[in-house]
Amino acid sequence: xxxxxxxxxxxxxxxxxxxxxxxxxxxxxxxxxxxxxxxxxxxxxxxxxxxxxxxxxxxxxxxxxxxxxxxxxxxxxxxxxxxxxxxxxxxxxxxxxxxxxxxxxxxxxxxxxxxxxxxxxxxxxxxxxxxxxxxxxxxxxxxxxxxxxxxxxxxxxxxxxxxxxxxxxxxxxxxxxxxxxxxxxxxxxxxxxxxxxxxxxxxxxxxxxxxxxxxxxxxxxxxxxxxxxxxxxxxxxxxxxxxxxxxxxxxxxxxxxxxxxxxxxxxxxxxxxxxxxxx
Amino acid sequence: xxxxxxxxxxxxxxxxxxxxxxxxxxxxxxxxxxxxxxxxxxxxxxxxxxxxxxxxxxxxxxxxxxxxxxxxxxxxxxxxxxxxxxxxxxxxxxxxxxxxxxxxxxxxxxxxxxxxxxxxxxxxxxxxxxxxxxxxxxxxxxxxxxxxxxxxxxxxxxxxxxxxxxxxxxxxxxxxxxxxxxxxxxxxxxxxxxxxxxxxxxxxxxxxxxxxxxxxxxxxxxxxxxxxxxxxxxxxxxxxxxxxxxxxxxxxxxxxxxxxxxxxxxxxxxxxxxxxxxx
DNA sequence: AAAATAGTGTCTCTCAGACAATATGTC
DNA sequence: GACATATTGTCTGAGAGACACTATTTT
Numbered sequence: 001x002x003x004x005x006x007x008x009x010x011x012x013x014x015x016x017x018x019x020x021x022x023x024x025x026x027x028x029x030x031x032x033x034x035x036x037x038x039x040x041x042x043x044x045x046x047x048x049x050x051x052x053x054x055x056x057x058x059x060x061x062x063x064x065x066x067x068x069x070x071x072x073x074x075x076x077x078x079x080x081x082x083x084x085x086x087x088x089x090x091x092x093x094x095x096x097x098x099x100x101x102x103x104x105x106x107x108x109x110x111x112x113x114x115x116x117x118x119x120x121x122x123x124x125x126x127x128x129x130x131x132x133x134x135x136x137x138x139x140x141x142x143x144x145x146x147x148x149x150x151x152x153x154x155x156x157x158x159x160x161x162x163x164x165x166x167x168x169x170x171x172x173x174x175x176x177x178x179x180x181x182x183x184x185x186x187x188x189x190x191x192x193x194x195x196x197x198x199x200x201x202x203x204x205x206x207x208x209x210x211x212x213x214x215x216x217x218x219x220x221x222x223x224x225x226x227x228x229x230x231x232x233x234x235x236x237x238x239x240x241x242x243x244x245x246x247x248x249x250x251x252x253x254x255x256x257x258x259x260x261x262x263x264x265x266x267x268x269x270x271x272x273x274x275x276x277x278x279x
Numbered sequence: 280x281x282x283x284x285x286x287x288x289x290x291x292x293x294x295x296x297x298x299x300x301x302x303x304x305x306x307x308x309x310x311x312x313x314x315x316x317x318x319x320x321x322x323x324x325x326x327x328x329x330x331x332x333x334x335x336x337x338x339x340x341x342x343x344x345x346x347x348x349x350x351x352x353x354x355x356x357x358x359x360x361x362x363x364x365x366x367x368x369x370x371x372x373x374x375x376x377x378x379x380x381x382x383x384x385x386x387x388x389x390x391x392x393x394x395x396x397x398x399x400x401x402x403x404x405x406x407x408x409x410x411x412x413x414x415x416x417x418x419x420x421x422x423x424x425x426x427x428x429x430x431x432x433x434x435x436x437x438x439x440x441x442x443x444x445x446x447x448x449x450x451x452x453x454x455x456x457x458x459x460x461x462x463x464x465x466x467x468x469x470x471x472x473x474x475x476x477x478x479x480x481x482x483x484x485x486x487x488x489x490x491x492x493x494x495x496x497x498x499x500x501x502x503x504x505x506x507x508x509x510x511x512x513x514x515x516x517x518x519x520x521x522x523x524x525x526x527x528x529x530x531x532x533x534x535x536x537x538x539x540x541x542x543x544x545x546x547x548x549x550x551x552x553x554x555x556x557x558x
Numbered sequence: 559a560a561a562a563t564a565g566t567g568t569c570t571c572t573c574a575g576a577c578a579a580t581a582t583g584t585c
Numbered sequence: 586g587a588c589a590t591a592t593t594g595t596c597t598g599a600g601a602g603a604c605a606c607t608a609t610t611t612t
Contacts, residue, residue, distance in 0.1 A: 036356055037319070038318070040315040078316065114357075127404070202590080218591075219592075223574090224573095248583055248588090498566080526563070
């Protein structure tokens with residue numbers, strides 16, 4: 001409203017204009033605020049991270065009906081005065097047990113799932129969000145989520161015989177989320193959301209490899225990462241100390257650049273993680 | 280529910296399983312279906328088409344409060360038993376005055392806009408859709424929409440001094456829609472939704488030029504269009520008769536292929552319709 | 559013939575991908 | 586030294602973009 005009124009019309013220009021505003025006030029005062037179909041609106045968040053070289057998503061085992069015992073995305077009702085992304089952040093903070101979501105976490109809207117009957121209780125429209133975060137130390141996650149069992153599942157384990165049963169249409173949402181993440185790594189800098197600072201180019205490359213489920217040539221990856229202005233920023237020529245242990249030349253350290261899009265895309269190997277394998 | 284239950288568990292395997300189903304039935308029977316914040320859910324559709332070489336979107340001048348006199352996207356409340364895309368289709372059919380939306384129209388979810396306060400009446404969450412259609416003859420559109428004034432606006436005319444005032448946050452939605460359309464022309468076949476069948480490669484190229492607001496080299500465009508398996512299908516060597524009139528070698532005719540993605544992308548000229556110019 | 563539009567062919571420069579070679583650490 | 590990892594350098598083939606040229610029509 002604020003935006004529109006400031007656009008095409010000069011403000012308070014004459015009586016016709018203020019007349020309109022007066023009539024709008026009257027209209028709103030008389031408006032029956034219950035005269036519409038009542039929907040429940042929820043958010044569901046797909047929190048993805050890289051753990052042990054695998055792309056994982058956070059799922060919570062439902063301890064209440066409906067779909068008790070099924071695994072679901074963290075989510076829940078949106079408050080009537082709450083913005084949608086705020087609701088997603090709130091639910092994620094609750095389920096991960098962190099007071100608030102760390103600052104570097106990437107959050108974007110994924111899509112809205114509102115098929116009638118997707119929830120047996122009532123008509124629910126769920127706005128799904130995709131969140132990307134660096135590998136969280138499992139101990140930080142476990143204790144606060146004592147009542148409801150939460151854990152990160154490798155997306156590769158969500159299909160097949162030993163896969164957990166997913167509640168509602170959450171399998172669809174996870175599939176769309178993984179697809180989105182895989183695609184956006186090519187032309188945006190969101191891969192940075194998966195690494196903590198500082199990081200090495202090998203760390204960043206391993207993110208791509210985990211998400212795409214394919215090996216990348218270190219040499220060519222480096223070229224493209226460095227060719228992209230504002231993607232990664234070298235931190236002097238610092239040299240880190242042993243991470244895993246097994247030797248090798250020490251890597252240079254980097255921090256995240258400010259760019260959000262890659263002008264020279266980092267293309268995934270043909271036929272890597274499309275839709276066929278893993279999930 | 281159907282999907283999940285068939286996944287991780289064998290069905291009706293033992294009494295524990297049927298016990299769970301029984302308890303879920305009981306839970307649902309007792310569930311208080313009013314114990315959630317009541318949202319209004321609407322759909323808004325951005326119907327885009329190419330008219331006279333320009334990308335246009337359908338807007339309706341509101342004849343009722345709130346935001347009377349402002350231009351809005353076709354849209355409205357979703358029915359409690361209505362699927363979201365169905366609601367978008369229904370609203371589009373109403374506003375365009377067509378009985379039903381033509382078959383070839385492309386419809387995809389764009390995003391969900393739910394900022395508190397975006398509608399002064401109540402908390403409204405609106406699921407926006409992007410629809411792409413061939414140039415509709417204006418006479419087919421005009422009469423049925425007599426009460427509410429509807430017209431196609433060139434997106435280039437939606438910014439600047441003479442722009443119509445847009446209701447609510449519809450300027451945001453249109454901006455996102457145009458951005459989405461411009462991006463998807465590069466790597467999908469959605470441009471086909473803008474042309475009627477049969478079409479010439481020049482017709483298709485003009486779609487790209489209109490959406491991107493930049494001229495393309497006919498020769499290179501042809502190469503990429505034909506190199507993409509399943510994008511366009513030549514219809515023998517038919518030759519059409521004068522369209523505009525002014526001479527020239529007759530073009531070959533094509534119909535839409537079945538592919539939905541382009542493996543060899545059609546890249547837009549650097550700095551064409553990004554966000555800066557036009558909208 | 560001139561103009562207009564469609565279609566073909568060619569050249570060049572960039573870049574992605576493969577991979578060889580070198581640097582620097584651990585065991 | 587053997588091995589592991591990071592970094593630098595080189596080669597080649599594919600493709601994008603520019604553009605010259607041919608083909609077929611109207612005026």
